[in-house]
Amino acid sequence: MNHADLTQYLDYLLIAMLLAVGFAIVRLRNLFAVVMLTGVYSLLCAAWFVSLDAVDVAFTEAAVGAGISTVLMLGAMLLTARESEPAGAGRHWAAFAVVAAAGAALFFAIPDMPVYGDAESPANAYLGRDFMERTPQDIQIPNVVTAVLASYRGYDTFGETVVVFTAALGVMLLLGFGSGARRKDEEED
Amino acid sequence: MSPHLILRVISKLLIPLIVVFGLYVQFHGDFGPGGGFQAGVIIAVAVILYALIFGMDEARRAVPPTVVRYGAAAGVLIYAGVGIATLLMNGAGEPLNFLDYDALHPDQGHHTGQHYGILLVELGVLTTVSSVMLAIFYAFAGRVPDIPDEEW
Numbered sequence: 001m002n003h004a005d006l007t008q009y010l011d012y013l014l015i016a017m018l019l020a021v022g023f024a025i026v027r028l029r030n031l032f033a034v035v036m037l038t039g040v041y042s043l044l045c046a047a048w049f050v051s052l053d054a055v056d057v058a059f060t061e062a063a064v065g066a067g068i069s070t071v072l073m074l075g076a077m078l079l080t081a082r083e084s085e086p087a088g089a090g091r092h093w094a095a096f097a098v099v100a101a102a103g104a105a106l107f108f109a110i111p112d113m114p115v116y117g118d119a120e121s122p123a124n125a126y127l128g129r130d131f132m133e134r135t136p137q138d139i140q141i142p143n144v145v146t147a148v149l150a151s152y153r154g155y156d157t158f159g160e161t162v163v164v165f166t167a168a169l170g171v172m173l174l175l176g177f178g179s180g181a182r183r184k185d186e187e188e189d
Numbered sequence: 190m191s192p193h194l195i196l197r198v199i200s201k202l203l204i205p206l207i208v209v210f211g212l213y214v215q216f217h218g219d220f221g222p223g224g225g226f227q228a229g230v231i232i233a234v235a236v237i238l239y240a241l242i243f244g245m246d247e248a249r250r251a252v253p254p255t256v257v258r259y260g261a262a263a264g265v266l267i268y269a270g271v272g273i274a275t276l277l278m279n280g281a282g283e284p285l286n287f288l289d290y291d292a293l294h295p296d297q298g299h300h301t302g303q304h305y306g307i308l309l310v311e312l313g314v315l316t317t318v319s320s321v322m323l324a325i326f327y328a329f330a331g332r333v334p335d336i337p338d339e340e341w
Contacts, residue, residue: 055222075329168321175328
């Protein structure tokens with residue numbers, strides 16, 4: 001019981017830090033600081049996912065969100081200015097009303113959600129339990145996430161690999177193949 | 190004396206460790222968190238760190254953009270190849286299924302075919318993801334000169 005209470009406070013702390021970092025990202029104008037803080041935001045998310053026992057998701061978030069997208073944002077930042085344009089000083093009451101209404105609706109929906117970790121919740125009860133029970137017999141590897149990803153859903157993962165390949169293809173066709181400064185000079189003419 | 194001496198020495202020590210950790214994530218994906226996608230990103234990050242510290246030209250010499258382009262396609266071909274192989278290797282009378290790894294190995298009791306299939310497929314994912322991440326980085330970073338000293 002004490003154990004559960006402690007993780008709960010860790011979650012509150014992480015979410016409070018996420019909020020603080022989010023506000024800082026909105027308020028700051030120095031783009032370098034903003035890029036670094038988005039990396040911090042991803043790392044905090046990853047820590048929170050670990051606390052929710054979603055280690056595979058946390059791993060991906062840390063590697064992609066905090067690692068590679070920070071570097072790509074830095075590369076993009078080098079192409080633009082270092083400071084963002086000052087935002088308009090006016091109060092956006094319509095936007096505030098939309099955000100407040102959406103937030104209120106989310107809080108209204110909280111009592112209908114299943115308790116965290118509830119074995120009878122729809123996400124855990126049917127297909128999830130089935131995979132948990134069948135993996136030791138069908139695949140015989142300990143990590144059910146890998147079994148679902150690579151074997152049961154191998155077709156989907158193949159599609160995802162093709163999507164990643166297509167993303168690179170699109171970027172390379174738009175930005176050039178990055179194989180030398182010569183190409184860059186030609187494009188700038 | 191070159192600038193950023195400490196950065197250069199430390200990253201030279203760290204980059205092999207990052208690659209080894211990426212391979213650990215790749216081959217330990219059956220037992221712990223991780224798999225081809227995460228491992229691919231980690232290995233790409235090692236090369237990107239090298240490019241940030243030692244410059245784009247050095248990184249292009251280490252991992253040429255041509256290799257990256259072929260790698261992105263090769264990973265997809267490895268994955269699809271496993272699927273085709275399972276189609277071809279399936280025993281007579283059994284239903285033909287794309288990516289049915291049990292066909293890869295006759296040992297059905299321990300599902301060795303499943304282990305082989307997952308390993309090969311994750312290898313394809315690793316190849317494509319690390320190449321794609323590097324290709325995107327090369328495409329972005331190839332458009333700007335190296336980070337000037339005053340930006341550090």
